[in-house]
Every structure is written in C-alpha cells, then in structure tokens.
Amino acid sequence: MRKFVYRSEIDCPVETLFDWHMRNRAFERLTPPWLEVAVKGSGNKLEEGFEVQLTVRKFGVPMELAFKITEFATNQIFVDEQTKGPFMFWKHQHIFEKHGDSSCAMHDDIRFGLPLHVASEPLMQGFMDSDFQRMFRYRHDILKGDLAAYMRNSDKPRKKVLITGSHGMLGSALVNYLSTQGHQVSRLVRSNEDVKGTSEIVWDASRVDPPDTLVKRLNVERFDAVIHLAGANIAEKAWTHDRKALIKNSRVESTKRLAKLLAYLNEPPQVVLSASGANFYESDLAAESTEGSPAGRGFLSEVCKAWESALQPARDAQIRCVNLRMGVILSPDGGALQKMLTPFSLGLGGQIGSGSQSMSWVSLDDAVQAIEHCMLTEKIDGPVNVTSPNYVTNKQFTQAMEQVIGMPENFKVPSALVNVMFGQMGKECLLEGVKAVPEKLIASGYIFRHQKIEDC
Template identity: 40%
Template structure:
C-alpha cells in the first residue's frame, strides 16, 4: 500500500520509513521545504498548505510531528510544543477527510493518562491532569475531522522509546557511563518503556491491520519502576548507579518538567496490541537496553 508520512526525519520517522519500505510498501514523505526527491511532497502546516499530489493513491497517512520537549518550559516553549503537534494534526486530519484517505495513524503520548501511581492503565482509562495530559487530549481531539468523516483513526500513545540513537537514552547513557546514574525521587514511579524495534513494528502492524482504531498504548507489557530501570541501565553499562536525586532537587532544577516527566508514574500496558495478537520482541528491560546500547 502507499503510505504518506509526516515527521519522517526524526528518530521514529526515519526508522518507520525504512521498515515500511522493507515490507514492500510505497512510502511518500511530507517535508517542510521544497521537494527535492521523487518521494517527497512539500507542506506548510501553519499556512494550511499541502501539495495536492501527496494524497494520490494513499491508503494511510502517518503523522509523527512534534518538537522536542526540552528540559525546562517557559510559556513560549509550552506553546511551541503544543503548536508543533496540534497544528499539523489539524491540517492532516482535514486533508484526510477531504481526500477520503481510509486511515490516519497519528502520534500521541502515554502521558495522556497523567500520574496514575501503581494503577495498571489500559487504553480505556480517562485522560489525566497536567500539561502533558491536556496536550495529548488536544492532540487526539485534532484528529476529529477524519473520525467524523467515518475514516479510521489510530492514536499512538507512545511510551519511553529505548534507542542508542537518541530519545530517553541520549542524555542518560553518558551520565551512567561515568558512574553518575541514580534513581529519581523515591524511584517507585513506573516508566512505560518500549524498544525502538517494537515501536516501529507496532506502528507497521497498525498501518497494516485496518480493523484496529482508537487509542493504542505503545509500551512493553512490563513497565519498570524508576529504581528498576536505574539498576538495569547500570547493569547493562557495567557501572554503579548509586546516586539519588530527591524530588525537591529535581523540581528546583527542572520546574514543572520534574513532575510531568521525571517523577510521573504510569503503569501502562499495551492491552489493544496484545489482544490483537501483536508479538513483542523485547519484553525484558535488560535485553532491550543491551540491544539499544
């Protein structure tokens, strides 16, 4: 099938393009500049402009747009984070509805649920509180034009992706390699992780399985607590991880980001994927970290 991807240059997007092509799919990419290759089509989300030819014979649109979160949020930064996700989604959802593209597979985040402590969270759980939960809610609401047109919409509620090329492990690897790793807060907060390979395989699975729709948790079946994650990363890198950063110190250093990203607990599980028969390659954290690093 022909798949059109927005956000194809990032860690997840570039890996997805390669995986879909390896599976025999015809992949086209939306780029925010003049098109330079046969598989590229230009678009300008703030202007609401997309090259009409981008949608010819397309069966699925995948949207992975979103700027990096950063480590400290000003009001301007939070607006940029929101605009980089919601605005492109609105433009694509309206185009999907207009051109009657059968499926829209759209990025979202596992932070949709807010802080849920040690409660096991499936896709049926309600939206939580906080900036990121509200952001994910607005992000998913922006797909409404496609859903209201009767087209398939999948919301990818992605967890913490483990990859040696960036993401969560980008800033952690050098710290842990120097023996400076340690748990955050009390370490009891759950971290819903997923290997890059499983994430890409799951998105491809959702692209190809046209009966699946709605929110889908993209995380491994066994989320780890921060203390467990810290020990596992130390083991894989063969370095001690004895340190502890108390919650008040994180809040002083990171502000709102501390509670929204570092201390938040989400014991999320991939109920939809498992029920649909998706098979995870990496269900063991040590193994996933070893492959990533």
C-alpha cells in the same frame, strides 16, 4: 589476511530473505544505531557494479568509504569489496543458504587486511572481532525480527504510506522498516531543504491554506495510510510559556490541518495513525492504565487529549483513525536512552527521587513494528498503547542501565533538585509516571520483540 564469519538460521524462504536485502533502505535498516553512518550516494539497483559511498564518523572524525558489488547471483550471493577506505583490502560475501521451502541461513564471510605494522595486528584483530561480533549480532537480530514480522503479514497487501515527522528518531527508523517490509513510503516534509529524493512532498503545516488549495498543490491522493509523527521535542528546552505553547500547537494545529486535508480528498487514505503519548493517563495511580482508562490533568495529558481530538475531521470522513499512545522509546541512537547512557557511562546516572515512579517504555524496533501492525490490522481503531507489557519503576530502570554499563549503583538524584532544575517539565517527565499496558496490541495478536528492558 584476517577473517570474520557470522551465520544465523532464518525462518523464511531463501527467496524472501534475498528480496528483503534488495529493497530500498536495507543498508540503513541493518546499520547499528551506535554507528554514525551517512549514505552519500549509490547506484539505482543492487547488482554487479553497484557502488555505495558512505561517511562514517568515529570519535567525531569523518571517514570516507566506498564499496562496490563485484559478484551477484540471485538468491545465492552478493559480494562487496572496498574501493575507498581504511582497510588494505575488504571483501564481504553475503551468502544465502537454502534449507527447504520455508527456512534458510544468512552467512556473512568477511576477509580484510589492516593498514598497520604486522606487530600491531594481533591487538587490533581483538578489537575488530569484538566490534564485528556486536555489529553482526545486531544485524542478524534485525533480520530475524523483521523477517518474522514479514512472514506473519505476508498475506496482507503492501501499502502506499505517507509519513510526517520522518526525520526524527522514530520517523527515520519507521521509513527504513516499512521500506524493507515492502511498503512504498513517501515523506511529507516542511520545506524544500528537507527534500532528499523524489519521494518527498513539501507542506508547511503552519500555513493556513484552504483544503481545496492544498489538494491542488499537493499530490496526496491515493495513499493507503498516513502516519503523523510531527511535533516539537518535549524535553529539548525548559518549559517556558512560549515553549509549552509550541509543544502543544506543533501537535494540535498540524494534526487538525492534516485531518481536514485528508477528509477533503476524493480518495482519502484507509487509515490515519497519529502519535500521542502514554502521558495521556493520570500519573502515579496504583492501577494499570489501559486504552479505556481516563485522562490525566497535567500539561502533557492536556496536550495528548487535544492532540487526539484534532483528528476528528478525519473520523467524521469515515477514515479509520489510530492514536498511538507511545511510551518512552528506547534506542541507543536517540530519545531517552541516548540521553541517559552518557551520564551512566560517566558514573553520574542514578535513581531519580524515590525511584518508585513507573515508566512505560517501548523499544524502537517494537515501536515501528507495532505501528505497522496497527496499520495492517483493520479491527484496530482509536487509542492504542504502544508500550511494553512490562512497565518498570525508575529504580528498576536505573538498575538495568547500571548492568548495561557494567557499573555499581551510584548516587540518587533528589526530587527537590529535579524540581529546582527542571520545574514542571521535571515533575511530569521525571518524577511522575504511568503504568500503561498494551491491551489492544496483545488482544490483536501482536508479538513483542523486547518484553524486558534489559533486552533493548
């Protein structure tokens, strides 16, 4: 039998920590982004006898697992044991330790057996310990950050939230985060194929239906907040004329129709938070760009301006509107960082052009937490830079990635090559940059989880 233990102090009452684990999507929120895990099915409530089935992919190979809760005591412990999977046996004790009225500890105790010959166990144990350390360090960091945010907002009522674009990297993480923060989350999806439960509402934003028809067909009354993240991927394909039209229209037209729909409601939401981008600003300026800085002149700047203007019907209806000017979102499981890690790990990553172009970035955890902060902070209105306070140059980012991968500095990618390979997309996305600073977030008391790019 093998044993692994991980323990952390958490600054919240033990009841709050336990309740967090009982909420919908807690398992998904705690799953590290580098693991390919899909939840296939589960019972309705975490209690003794509850069972969850998972599909885990390792090196592209799917593996079926199932775990059952065999012991459960409120605010004290729950235990899961493997009923199907690769281990000879598995027992994971989730222990909640009370330390007074406002602090506690999370104690994970795992006992397991490996399905290998006894001579192989010492070697495999070393690999397992390394994987477990990384996994539970991530889980406990999430717990500390999420519970700290929850305690700061504990005096604010939980919201009924509707999210578009909920199946992308940011949207999926936001659903998991808001659900475990106690909010009631529903998804506005494009087709019946996207429906995975009872909390989805189907709406094809490309259809031009009158608002009164939509109101009758869709049950979108009485939401406290609507978060609009939908839009075609900017860097997925080359910027042909048709692709640029799709990038713009998927944002502007859907936002315009959604804003008109919400303005038509008898009980509209208190706030609409709509995605935009830090590309709104003029690129390569010596000065920093705050929310009051002027717009730029490139394609992405034009898209962002039109995107934000499309919310006007909701503003005219006296709905609080927030434009989320997102920086480059960094997470190992998607977006820019995922695309960059692979070439760096192969020794093919490097500085792009001069390396002096600025990069306004934000960690995925800060992105979802900042969106909640804007949702709950009534004085926040209009554009908000959702970026780290510490933008970096491309050269600094390259050096940080090389440290993460543990490799020496490699070759540089010439500007001419970027222009030839990617054209206007390469110029605006790779060779130009902005120094967006989160003036409104800082002024409103937002506390960042990741201020340095090395911390992501």
